[in-house]
Amino acid sequence: MEASGSNDPTGTPAEREVVLDAHRIVRTYRRGEIEVPVLKGLELQVLRGEWVACTGRSGSGKSTLLNVLGLLDSADDGTYLLAGHDVSELDDTGRARLRNLLLGFVFQLHNLLPRTTALENVATPLVYRGVRRAERLRRASAALAMVGLADRADHDPNELSGGQMQRVAIARAVVGDPEVLLVDEPTGNLDLQATGEVLELLDRLHDEGRTILMITHEEDVAEHADRRLVLGDGVLHDYHSQAAEAHR
Numbered sequence: 001m002e003a004s005g006s007n008d009p010t011g012t013p014a015e016r017e018v019v020l021d022a023h024r025i026v027r028t029y030r031r032g033e034i035e036v037p038v039l040k041g042l043e044l045q046v047l048r049g050e051w052v053a054c055t056g057r058s059g060s061g062k063s064t065l066l067n068v069l070g071l072l073d074s075a076d077d078g079t080y081l082l083a084g085h086d087v088s089e090l091d092d093t094g095r096a097r098l099r100n101l102l103l104g105f106v107f108q109l110h111n112l113l114p115r116t117t118a119l120e121n122v123a124t125p126l127v128y129r130g131v132r133r134a135e136r137l138r139r140a141s142a143a144l145a146m147v148g149l150a151d152r153a154d155h156d157p158n159e160l161s162g163g164q165m166q167r168v169a170i171a172r173a174v175v176g177d178p179e180v181l182l183v184d185e186p187t188g189n190l191d192l193q194a195t196g197e198v199l200e201l202l203d204r205l206h207d208e209g210r211t212i213l214m215i216t217h218e219e220d221v222a223e224h225a226d227r228r229l230v231l232g233d234g235v236l237h238d239y240h241s242q243a244a245e246a247h248r
Contacts, residue, residue, distance in 0.1 A: 018081075019179055019211050020046035020069060025078035027064055038064045039075070040234030046180070051202075051212040053222035055239070056231035062215045063184070065231060069213065070182045071099040083179045100128050104173030108185035110165045112157040112172075118144060119153040122172045129176065143171035147201055163194025170201055174210070181205070183214040187221055199224055 027039040038061040046052050056062050067073035068080070071087060080087045083102050090098060104125075105111075112121050123140035131139070144150050147167040157165055166186060173181055186202065187195040203224060206212055214225060222228050228239035 016047040016049060018045050019048045019083050020044060020213065021079075021081040022069065023079045025065075025068060025075045025080065027061075027068060027073070027075050037234060039068070041078070042235050044069075044229075044236055046211060046213055048179075048211055049206075049209050050227065051206045051210075051214070051225040053214045053216055053225035053228045054231055054236070055216060055219070055222050055228065058217070060231045061234060062231055066182055066184055066213075066215050070103055070105060071095045100125060100176070102179040104176065104178035104181045106166070106169050106173045106181065106183040106186050108188045110157075110169040112165055112168060114158070115156055117154050117156060118149060118160065118168045118171075121157070121168055122175050125172060125176045139175050140171070143175040144168070146174070147171045161194065162190050163197050166190060166194070166198050167201060170198070170205075174205065180211045180213060183212060185216055186214065187216070187218065195221075 022042065022044040025039050025042040025044075026037070028035050028037045030036070042065065054062055054065065064073065068075050069082075071082070082098060085098055085102075087095065087098070112118075113124065119137060119140050122143050123136040126136040126139060141150070141153060144153055147170055149164060149167055149171070152160060152164060152168075157168075160168065170186075173183075183202070186198055190198060199221065202212065202214075206224075206226075212225070214222075216222050222239075229236045230239050231237075
């Protein structure tokens with residue numbers, strides 16, 4: 001499977017298209033009468049073919065950020081362009097359609113459908129695109145082969161190891177050839193061997209030109225990314241600046 005887009009991921013930043021473009025993003029939750037600001041004018045740009053890791057303390061708002069960027073939640077203020085599409089102009093149906101066409105999700109708990117084969121799990125996003133069944137299964141089979149699980153196509157999730165389930169989730173995320181992979185704690189529940197297998201797969205997808213935004217609390221996982229950001233006090237900071245400040 002080829003990564004989407006024609007831009008060379010090895011090009012200079014000035015030559016590469018901005019795929020995620022978020023400006024002054026604000027998200028506040030209400031708990032009774034109390035307002036809890038989570039994102040406070042956050043800025044983020046991710047280039048096509050780039051792998052960005054976002055770290056931060058528990059409760060810093062990493063999941064909120066991913067939900068906003070993944071169109072699972074809406075910002076209260078600010079502008080967000082996803083592959084050039086102004087998300088603020090879309091209703092729920094338009095957001096769902098854009099999410100299905102442009103984004104692939106990999107969750108910490110993989111979120112596979114129970115009592116459903118690996119092949120059918122991977123094919124699920126294509127159902128919502130109206131792809132005919134034979135073509136869905138062909139693409140899903142190719143995606144499973146890509147993650148090294150062609151021989152597990154007929155297995156249900158309860159017949160797979162944790163690492164295998166996460167690799168099925170990655171196959172499901174890329175089967176529709178999305179613009180961006182949004183990856184949430186991909187190794188959080190895996191042992192050392194399975195972690196290595198998942199990271200090797202993400203490395204390969206990145207090398208092929210995939211754009212990845214990853215949330216993780218694990219430093220060794222974040223080191224695989226091109227660029228590392230830290231979410232703190234509702235905004236994103238450059239990792240190196242944060243590290244230098246911590247050692248002063």
